[in-house]
Amino acid sequence: MENERLAKLRKNIDNIDKKILKLLNQRAELAIQIAEIKKAEGLSFYDSVREREVLKNLAQLNEGPFSDKTIKTLFREILSATLSLQESQKIAYLGPEGTFTHLAAIKYFGSFAQFEPKDNIKNIFESVEKGVTKFGVVPIENSNEGTVTYTLDMFMQYNAKISGEITIPISHHLLSLTGEKRKIKKIYSHPHAKAQCKEWLQKNMPGIPVYDVASTAEAARQASHDEEIAAIASEFASTLYGLKFAAKHIEDYSNNYTRFFILSKNFSAKTGSDKTSIMFSLQDKPGALYNALKPFKDSNINLTKIESRPAKMRKWEYIFFVDFIGHITDEIVQKTLESVKQYCTEVVHLGSYPIFE
Structure with missing residues (x-):
């Protein structure tokens, strides 16, 4: 039956x-x-x-x-x-295959896009600006390690726009060919991943040297050729490189996320649930930063991030990066930015894009 x-x-x-x-x-x-x-x-x-x-x-x-x-x-x-x-969608990301940036690109665009790994963040900006790829995916901040300042610096050199964002949870694993901790003689890791697993490594792998490599994916690639090497990398990387888990979830803090920007040549249309990113430089006057930020408070616009970076071409001057809730086409946003411009030497709209859900 x-x-x-x-x-x-x-x-x-x-x-x-x-x-x-x-x-x-x-x-x-x-x-x-x-x-x-x-x-x-x-x-x-x-x-x-x-x-x-x-x-x-x-x-x-x-x-x-x-x-x-x-x-x-x-x-x-x-x-x-x-x-x-x-149409074939070409997406540049921080490679090689198996990085968290690669994973973020797949989660945002789906696995049927055409993904092209780049050696560094600068090459991603360049690829988008020249139209070699239609989009690029770059890390912008980690909940534990903070802002990826190099990404911010690239906005001062290139005209790529922010058309989207995605945030993914970051979980690190100790991977090797055999999955046996006793056989591990050395560990490869990206410096950020190593820092996020510092306490676990000291407690569970004392005396095992940890070597820095360019990415967690590169660590996994190295481990795939030698059973005495372990990598700190993602579950995604373990699948790509045929590695086994020697230990799972070795990050010191479980609440670990990385936010990524989606780069393109164009701005996104308004959705009603949007975020805007700008950068500006200030006049050299007392209270200039206060004056530039006060219009946001007066308009009840929520600032979600503010970061400063040295202006590379001008000694002791800084560029400020600000994220806030709203779209550039909103009337209140336009009026607010007009007020902000009074106190700035330059205001650049980097992008308005849907808030990631």
Whole structure:
């Protein structure tokens, strides 16, 4: 009786799969027609605002048992696969394969985009500015280690715009070919990852030297060639490089996240839940910073981040980077920035983009 019920349930699933397959191809055909219209009108094939709207609506319609997060992940892959039929999306990221930046790029764009690893953050900005890739993904801050200042410095040299953001949880694992801690003679790690696992390493791997490498992915690559080498890297890297877990979740603080910017040549349209990033330099007068920030308070605009960096070409002068809630097209934002400009030598709009959810 149970075997008959099992066979019936499986037959029902097979029938549903056939319907899903037919509907997916129908959806793809409609997307191809939309692509033809966009091409004729000179519109961009990728529309992050439309994608966000689709995923949000589907999550609202979801009645389970799949979670909203699972539904969004499934349909992001469908959207990514569909977009690949319209246009190949080239995405530059901080390589090599298996870095957290690579993972962030996949989570944002889906696995059907064309990902191109770059050796450093500067090359990502350059790739986007020259149009070699349509988008770039760069780390901007970690909840434990703070701001990636080199990324901020690149905004002073390049005209790439911020068109999106994504924040992902960071979890480090000790990986090796055998997964046996007793065989580990040395550990490779990116300096930031090493710092985030310092206490665990001192307690659990005393006397084992830890060597700095360019990325957690490079650490994993090195470990994939020698069973005496372990890497501090992600679960994603373990899959890519065929490594086993010698220890899981070795970060000292579990509440560890990294925020990434999505770079492009264009700004994002308003969604109603947006964040804006600007940078500005100040007049050399007493109270200049206070005067530049006061209009935000007067307009009740929430500042979510402020950071300063030395102006490379002018001794003892600084560039300030500010994130705040709102879109550049909002009337209150425009009026506020007009007030801010009175106290600045320069104000640059880096981007307005949907708040990551």
